[in-house]
Amino acid sequence: xxxxxxxxxxxxxxLEVTIALMxxxxxxxxxxxxxxxxxxxxxxxxxxxxxxxxAQDKLELLSALYAQNPxxxxxxxxxxxPQQAMxxxxxxxxxxxxxxxxxxxxxxSDPRPGSKINARTARVMAIPIHSGGAxxxxxxxxxxxxISSIFSPKVP
Numbered sequence: 667x668x669x670x671x672x673x674x675x676x677x678x679x680x681l682e683v684t685i686a687l688m689x690x691x692x693x694x695x696x697x698x699x700x701x702x703x704x705x706x707x708x709x710x711x712x713x714x715x716x717x718x719x720x721a722q723d724k725l726e727l728l729s730a731l732y733a734q735n736p737x738x739x740x741x742x743x744x745x746x747x748p749q750q751a752m753x754x755x756x757x758x759x760x761x762x763x764x765x766x767x768x769x770x771x772x773x774x775s776d777p778r779p780g781s782k783i784n785a786r787t788a789r790v791m792a793i794p795i796h797s798g799g800a801x802x803x804x805x806x807x808x809x810x811x812x813i814s815s816i817f818s819p820k821v822p
Contacts, residue, residue, distance in 0.1 A: 716763040717811035720751040721792040724767045725815055728788050732817040745770050765792040766801055785818035
């Protein structure tokens with residue numbers, strides 16, 4: 667083979683290096699966006715879990731109150747709240763999340779004529795509060811959690 671052919675086939679051209687760097691750069695940018703999305707999803711999941719804990723705590727308190735006194739003020743038919751709840755760091759005691767807790771109590775109707783079910787539905791909603799005190803109701807970062815339960819007297 668002539669020496670000129672060997673010289674042309676050795677090394678990379680500037681165009682090949684530029685294309686390889688563009689592909690590498692776009693891959694690294696995509697990986698960076700995935701890491702950011704994963705971090706944001708983890709933070710949102712942690713906040714939703716905290717909201718679920720706050721709502722569940724209130725629902726359990728209402729259930730215990732219903733077992734003691736079904737006619738307590740917090741169990742009257744209608745909307746109640748807001749009542750603030752704080753989820754604290756168990757090690758340091760500082761606030762991780764603060765929520766406004768709202769709850770609604772409604773009667774359960776009996777489809778049978780002349781019959782009445784002695785039970786109520788309780789729906790509890792936890793809405794996160796910003797550090798300034800305003801409720802966080804952003805559409806993309808919605809951390810609002812709503813849970814419900816039915817309270818009825820124990821059957822002997």
